[in-house]
Amino acid sequence: MKNRKHVLVTGGAGYIGAHTVVELLNAGYEVTAIDTLERSEQKIIEGVKTITGKTFGFHKIDCLNKVAMNQLFSTQQFDSVIHFAAYKSVNESVEKPLMYYHNNVGSLITLLEVMKQHKVRDLIFSSSCTVYGQPDRIPVDESAPFKRAESPYGASKQLCERILEDMTTEGIRVVSLRYFNPIGAHPTGLIGELPIGVPNNLVPYVTQTAAGVRAQLTVFGSDYNTPDGSCLRDFIHVCDVASAHVNAIQFLEEQASASVFKTYNLGTGIGVSVLELVKKFIAVTGVPLNYKIGARRPGDVEKVYANPEKIVKELGWRYQYDLGQSLQHAWQWEKKVRGLA
Ligand code: UFG
Numbered sequence: 001m002k003n004r005k006h007v008l009v010t011g012g013a014g015y016i017g018a019h020t021v022v023e024l025l026n027a028g029y030e031v032t033a034i035d036t037l038e039r040s041e042q043k044i045i046e047g048v049k050t051i052t053g054k055t056f057g058f059h060k061i062d063c064l065n066k067v068a069m070n071q072l073f074s075t076q077q078f079d080s081v082i083h084f085a086a087y088k089s090v091n092e093s094v095e096k097p098l099m100y101y102h103n104n105v106g107s108l109i110t111l112l113e114v115m116k117q118h119k120v121r122d123l124i125f126s127s128s129c130t131v132y133g134q135p136d137r138i139p140v141d142e143s144a145p146f147k148r149a150e151s152p153y154g155a156s157k158q159l160c161e162r163i164l165e166d167m168t169t170e171g172i173r174v175v176s177l178r179y180f181n182p183i184g185a186h187p188t189g190l191i192g193e194l195p196i197g198v199p200n201n202l203v204p205y206v207t208q209t210a211a212g213v214r215a216q217l218t219v220f221g222s223d224y225n226t227p228d229g230s231c232l233r234d235f236i237h238v239c240d241v242a243s244a245h246v247n248a249i250q251f252l253e254e255q256a257s258a259s260v261f262k263t264y265n266l267g268t269g270i271g272v273s274v275l276e277l278v279k280k281f282i283a284v285t286g287v288p289l290n291y292k293i294g295a296r297r298p299g300d301v302e303k304v305y306a307n308p309e310k311i312v313k314e315l316g317w318r319y320q321y322d323l324g325q326s327l328q329h330a331w332q333w334e335k336k337v338r339g340l341a
Helices: 015-026 042-052 066-075 090-095 097-117 152-170 202-210 238-254 274-285 309-315 323-337
Strands: 006-010 030-034 057-059 080-083 122-128 173-179 181-183 217-220 235-237 261-266 291-294
Touching (some): 015 238, 090 152, 152 261, 173 238, 181 323, 202 217, 202 323, 235 323, 238 261, 238 309, 261 309, 274 323
Parallel strands (some): 006 030, 181 235, 217 291
């Protein structure tokens, strides 16, 4: 007897993927997750099981492997797919563009071919605010045109959205979620981000500096046209990002139309500067942070934050955690990883 909807989560051991599996299991979905574990670890899967007290299928499969994907779809009946599996480092994509196009675009194409063949039509896609580049107006809404992408990573997300839009004629129904800056970790401290090597992103760099793994944080730029001169971003708790995927799946389930392509900003709508975040981290954790002001980082957008009205109105999503909670959870996770907690 099958009454629960079955969701395939690609990249299910990744940062946002694992938090989303938690939300899906808590919402009563049957979940199968796949991941190469190339950039994550089995312990994240165990963490998800501990948090939820539920089991789910996990397979070490690469989305680019069409034979393995076909086999998976032949043995399991999925109602929908959430596609996280992709590389996400902006810097690395500049150094290795082909690897990024091959993995990010190639895995989506393979997935779509397999979905079509097995008549699975509903897909939630991990997109990014990076598709906007530096928008002319902020807060940015979904109608803003795509500017030339700053990196192959950004271009791969733009390309994937274009492919998905074109796929509506082939019966694939899509919600593309454009994430702003996901931060934090699960409040239980059992799962969180596992950056590889020196982190590029701000919050992992902050928590690693606070933990003594890095000597000093550099704030990249203090001469931007912003209130304190540092860049402005829309930081959003990873659990709030994750919960939006449940709203998106439920939205697709309710659609009668055979053709759906929807894009939504997934941010809080609050612009926070890099310096504000640093000061907030010190205030909420009470941990001193060694930081200095440095030069601008090439390729950084000066300011970008979301107008989240569309996702609030159409999907009924709302964020739950504020910046202070997000930073506390990030710190709790870092301490756990470093054996300090
Ligand atoms: N920053 C610092 N010091 C650091 C790291 C970052 O000052 O050590 C600043 C950056 O200059 C930027 C802000 O913190 O102003 C945020 O930087 P992140 O690297 O954390 O995130 P980005 O806003 O650059 O986000 C980009 C893309 C996302 C993508 C993400 C993945 O916009 O789509 O990188 O790495 F998901």
